[in-house]
Amino acid sequence: MIQQYLFYTPVASIIFAITIAASLYTFSNQHLYGKLMLHPYAIARDRRRLYTIFTSGIIHADWGHLLFNMITFYYFGFALEQFFVASSGALGHLYFALLYIISLVLSDIPTIVQHKNNPGYYSLGASGAISAVLFSFILFQPKAMLGIFMIIPMPAYLFAVLYLGYCIWASKNANDRINHDAHLFGALSGLILTILLYPWIVRHFLGQF
Known part of the structure; x- marks a missing residue:
């Protein structure tokens, strides 16, 4: 089973394994945990801290x-990487890696700009990049049924609309220590990058209705 994942979806497998391993390790290593978190205040004053844009995406709270x-x-x-491979052959693995990494960076830029003068603000987690993956998937399969909270069935396109609406509202109004901006800009990054890679995906998406 593991060999099949590594053969067919090597990029997703590596991201999955690294994220779990790094998160579990930092749960018991608070010093490293602090060094890997995104800290916009520190980045704005020391460009050497730019690495935390990437490392904050492999650890969790x-x-x-x-x-x-x-x-x-x-x-x-894993499904999205297979869609990319079906569309682009072996290059699909590279495209999937680029979508994930670029979205991770783009999802954090608004946070860095907004909180660059807030020394008490930290952020972590892969949510921005994973939002990009989810929204890219929705372009390929807009009518796939998603189980919201593992319970409520909903077509993917409807979830996308509600998700974006909630992220916009929550980024302005919520006070729950969740980085809703990263979710929003991650989702938008996933949509834009997928359209740039596969311009025909817009016609494919609309053709599902």
């Missing part, structure tokens, strides 16, 4: 945060 993101990635990331 707690078990619940990790499990939610990894379950989402498991269901959509």
